[in-house]
Amino acid sequence: MTKPFHLQPLLNLAQIKNESATRRLGQLNKQQHDTQAQLEILQQYRKDYQTRMQESSQNAIDPALLRNFQEFINKLDLAIAQQIKAVEQSKLSTQMGRGEFSNTQRKLKSFDTLQQRHIETQNKAEAKLEQRAMDEHSGRSAAHKMRNTENK
Secondary structure: OOOOOOOHHHHHHHHHHHHHHHHHHHHHHHHHHHHHHHHHHHHHHHHHHHHHHHHHHHOOOOHHHHHHHHHHHHHHHHHHHHHHHHHHHHHHHHHHHHHHHHHHHHHHHHHHHHHHHHHHHHHHHHHHHHHHHHHHHHHHHHHHHHHHHHHO
16 A cells, blocks of 8 residues: 655645746746836937937027926936836846745755655555565465375
């Protein structure tokens, strides 16, 4: 009779944690991608606005309008600086998520290895029991034949 794997609850827990870490890492990767994309949009918008300001200033622009351009570009610069911080924070979070994922993978693999060893041990024990039963059966059969031969 095979014995159950006594660490099965821990293996199940490791699988659940690994699935959770996998989902979390996926979310973190998406978040990092999104924050990077937002930064690139802001940078492109600033570049386009800077070009428009330069083109307008070559065509004798009203000083108030030029000041508005400059103020808006300054606001874009602030938004870009904030977005750079968000991208850096997102990268750190993703890196931590990768570490967590690696840890859960390692634990899951360890429990899986222990389970495989348990299965192998159980299979060897079953094979020994079967071999012993077959040897006993062969021994009885041989003894029975010898008795029949002696009686004749």
